[in-house]
Amino acid sequence: MSGPDLPTGAPAPPRDVRSTLPVDGYRQVTADRPTALVRLTGTLDPTTADGLRATLLTRLADLPGAAVVDLTGLRIGDPAALTAIVEAAREAADWPGGRPLFWTRVPLPAAGWESGAADTVVSTDVGAAYARLVADASTDRQLHAELEPVVGAARRARELLTEGCLRWDLPDLAGSGCVAVTEMVNNVVAHAGTSMTLRIGWRDGSLRVAVRDYSSRAPSFGGLVPPTSPGGRGLLLVDTVTRRWGTSRLTDGKFVWAVLHPEDELADYGR
DSSP states (O other): OOOOOTTOOOOOOSBBBBOOOSSEEEEEEEEEEEEEEEEEEEETTTHHHHHHHHHHHHHHHHHSSOEEEOOTTOOOOGGGGGGGHHHHHHHHHTTSSOOEEEEEESSSTTTTTTOOTTSSSSSHHHHHHHHHHHHHGGGGGEEEEEEETTTHHHHHHHHHHHHHHHHHTTGGGHHHHHHHHHHHHHIIIIIIIIIIIEEEEEETTEEEEEEEEOOOOOOOOOOOOTOSSSSSSSHHHHHHHHEEEEEEEEEEEEEEEEOOOOTTTOOOOOO
């Protein structure tokens, strides 16, 4: 693959990552920080929008931080389909890694993009995009762990979250964060049964927690359950102790994420 033009002085990519889906990309190191360039190729129209959106989210979920997304090789068959990329950017903005930045050589069509992208950063200068990414990089405020679906995975997740809260001086979020991460990890252990990646980050004044697994089975939230029910409270607890949470569909699994704010108190959930 012949890569796109990189900022002056940027090192050559150490490896090439290909996919049968219309996305390929590579990681590189800029200013001693791991950053990434994800390149979208193919034609974007209503028939490909959902697949490309899921593929972009998959790439972003597997990176340690935010990325520059290269749109220069993407053919816009229908400008309205750009909303799929905008939605992906907004979704990823709640993840520990942060909102992706987009690089185009020419301004994008207004239809389908500007209508929902007021808070999405798009640059026609790849050097400026990388500079912005490095300036906003928060990889020094992220922790991650690879976990297996076994007894003890939730304990390791709580240990990592507590470590992050101590490192970032967030003692008040340790309790609610441990509740959320315990339920998210236990959901994988009980229902997905796959390996998982736990990511924890402190960014933009909030604690971000995410668990990536390899099961397409989506978690469901049915609301309140009777006090006598033996289970079913997992996502209710996550909903109770976090500001917001959600599930992102990936091409080979899912990414369950949650956002907690320091001013949010751990709710009394009936212990």
